[in-house]
Amino acid sequence: MSTLYRKAKFLLAVQHLEQLPTNITHEVGFAGRSNAGKSSAINTITGIHSLARTSKTPGRTQQIVYFQLDETRALTDLPGYGFAKVPLAVKETWRKLMEGYFQTRQELKGLVHIMDVRHPLKEFDLQMLEWCEYKSVPVHILLTKADKVSKNVGSSTRLSVLKATKEIGLIDAEVQLFSSLKRLGGEQVIEKLDYWLEYNGK
Numbered sequence: 001m002s003t004l005y006r007k008a009k010f011l012l013a014v015q016h017l018e019q020l021p022t023n024i025t026h027e028v029g030f031a032g033r034s035n036a037g038k039s040s041a042i043n044t045i046t047g048i049h050s051l052a053r054t055s056k057t058p059g060r061t062q063q064i065v066y067f068q069l070d071e072t073r074a075l076t077d078l079p080g081y082g083f084a085k086v087p088l089a090v091k092e093t094w095r096k097l098m099e100g101y102f103q104t105r106q107e108l109k110g111l112v113h114i115m116d117v118r119h120p121l122k123e124f125d126l127q128m129l130e131w132c133e134y135k136s137v138p139v140h141i142l143l144t145k146a147d148k149v150s151k152n153v154g155s156s157t158r159l160s161v162l163k164a165t166k167e168i169g170l171i172d173a174e175v176q177l178f179s180s181l182k183r184l185g186g187e188q189v190i191e192k193l194d195y196w197l198e199y200n201g202k
């Protein structure tokens with residue numbers, strides 16, 4: 001497994017687009033509904049368990065959090081969305097930040113979209129995937145918390161999500177099962193990260 005990700009370090013948390021770092025040329029975003037398991041996935045991929053804050057209280061991450069891998073590469077933990085208890089003003093701030101990020105951030109080379117395998121393809125997920133298709137941002141889907149369902153349910157969910165991505169027009173999107181709890185599926189997503197980040201060293 002690549003050692004690049006083990007070197008991840010917190011760089012900064014961005015609340016306004018003007019704060020986006022200028023030294024980073026290649027980054028991959030981690031998106032998904034609140035509580036889907038974004039921060040846990042980042043911790044699993046890097047092998048650093050205290051890196052991205054994980055929480056049982058959904059909606060805690062309200063900023064774009066940068067984890068720097070080397071001088072020019074980073075992973076970003078994108079703010080969760082789809083949590084009903086967040087006030088409207090906070091949702092509006094979220095929308096503006098994310099829209100601006102997707103529209104202007106050339107350095108964003110791909111998006112890892114994370115969904116709880118038990119609750120895939122909610123309205124916000126479809127919005128995000130359609131957005132990626134529109135902006136031509138490549139997508140890799142993790143169906144996480146795979147430890148919570150049987151192998152059969154996992155593989156049939158994977159196939160139906162794969163079908164949905166084709167219907168949206170994301171013809172190259174891979175869909176895989178993942179578990180941060182059991183540390184399953186790390187190699188496959190890291191292969192995609194290496195490709196997007198143009199990282200060939202092992």
Ligand SMILES: Nc1nc2c(ncn2[C@@H]2O[C@H](COP(=O)(O)OP(=O)(O)OP(=O)(O)O)[C@@H](O)[C@H]2O)c(=O)[nH]1
Pocket residue numbers: 032033034035036037038039040041053054055056057058059060061079080081144145146147148178179180181182
């Ligand atoms: N069983 C199981 N639980 C998981 C897994 N991944 C995450 N969780 C749990 O799900 C909850 C939410 O995980 P987070 O990683 O904080 O989710 P998030 O998407 O970053 O949430 P926000 O930052 O609020 O948007 C935590 O209680 C995690 O321990 C997994 O693969 N399996």
Ligand SMILES: [Mg+2]
Pocket residue numbers: 038039040053054055061077080
């Ligand atoms: Mg989080």
